[in-house]
Amino acid sequence: xxxxxxxxxxxxxxxxxxxxxxxxxxxxxxxxxxxxxxxxxxxxxxxxxxxxxxxxxxxxxxxxxxxxxxxxxxxxxxxxxxxxxxxxxxxxxxxxxxxxxxxxxxxxxxxxxxxxxxxxxxxxxxxxxxxxxxxxxxxxxxxxxxxxxxxxxxxxxxxxxxxxxxxxxxxxxxxxxxxxxxxxxxxxxxxxxxxxxxxxxxxxxxxxxxxxxxxxxxxxxxxxxxxxxxxxxxxxxxxxxxxxxxxxxxxxxxxxxxxxxxxxxxxxxxxxxxxxxxxxxxxxxxxxxxxxxxxxxxxxxxxxxxxxxxxxxxxxxxxxxxxxx
Ligand code: NCD
Numbered sequence: 048x049x050x051x052x053x054x055x056x057x058x059x060x061x062x063x064x065x066x067x068x069x070x071x072x073x074x075x076x077x078x079x080x081x082x083x084x085x086x087x088x089x090x091x092x093x094x095x096x097x098x099x100x101x102x103x104x105x106x107x108x109x110x111x112x113x114x115x116x117x118x119x120x121x122x123x124x125x126x127x128x129x130x131x132x133x134x135x136x137x138x139x140x141x142x143x144x145x146x147x148x149x150x151x152x153x154x155x156x157x158x159x160x161x162x163x164x165x166x167x168x169x170x171x172x173x174x175x176x177x178x179x180x181x182x183x184x185x186x187x188x189x190x191x192x193x194x195x196x197x198x199x200x201x202x203x204x205x206x207x208x209x210x211x212x213x214x215x216x217x218x219x220x221x222x223x224x225x226x227x228x229x230x231x232x233x234x235x236x237x238x239x240x241x242x243x244x245x246x247x248x249x250x251x252x253x254x255x256x257x258x259x260x261x262x263x264x265x266x267x268x269x270x271x272x273x274x275x276x277x278x279x280x281x282x283x284x285x286x287x288x289x290x291x292x293x294x295x296x297x298x299x300x301x302x303x304x305x306x307x308x309x310x311x312x313x314x315x316x317x318x319x320x321x322x323x324x325x326x327x328x329x330x331x332x333x334x335x336x337x338x339x340x341x342x343x344x345x346x347x348x349x350x351x352x353x354x355x356x357x358x359x360x361x362x363x364x365x366x367x368x369x370x371x372x
Contacts, residue, residue, distance in 0.1 A: 090127065107162070109163060115323065128364075148172060162358060164184075198228070220277065282329050303329055304331060
């Protein structure tokens, strides 16, 4: 049997060839991804972390933007499942010589990768590329559009700590305007029945955000009241042209998470941040490093498991122990 026939999709379970965003995924599909990831967490906590579900398959990681956590965890995820993993970064590719995105995609496609993991600075670029290649494409972040695996790893982290997503009150605070993380999290949390509050200065949080089905706050103290999860966003200065803020010092005063502001959230609220963190800009070290409240290291651990789950599901090579919860 050819490899393509063996890697059949899962009818009625995960109805997509690619993972380009959270928008459009059903609660059942999100639950399947999270349940599969739970099994991967167990695998990753063993001494021998290697399996062979993806043996014979090729995964290419194509990153047009810098990344530490996302690229490393996709690489580890593929290797732990037994795939052959190739990392391509723009610095060492022909893109530096002027090759276009689609020419690069076609070149890589000719090498028959089963999965392409792509990060690109332009919103929509990953979707465009997905239309041109044969294998499955996973969006590892496109511009300020979506970052689906980040939202999935955040959801997995929350679900394992709180036992559910349904009914939780989640505050997402900071630079919403430039954040693909926030957008994907909003889609996911809304789909799973959580309530989302967005907290940011008006320059970084246009009123139109309310159309995403969230409550908008410009006063952090009011927005944090009673929240179960406080998710901080990095101030993405590399995406800002012009002045969005008077100064980072003033930003921290009004929107930086410190112990005093955190005290307004639910007494058992957890703190999250996708990383990389700007300490003293959007988050104070005292709360970021609080082992009782901060889930930031756990998010990184869950990132590997979630990316393994995405690879298994998109290649149709699911493990057997993934029961519905
Ligand atoms: C995020 C990203 O790249 O969108 N980081 C990540 O993937 N862990 C968030 C950010 O860069 O602030």
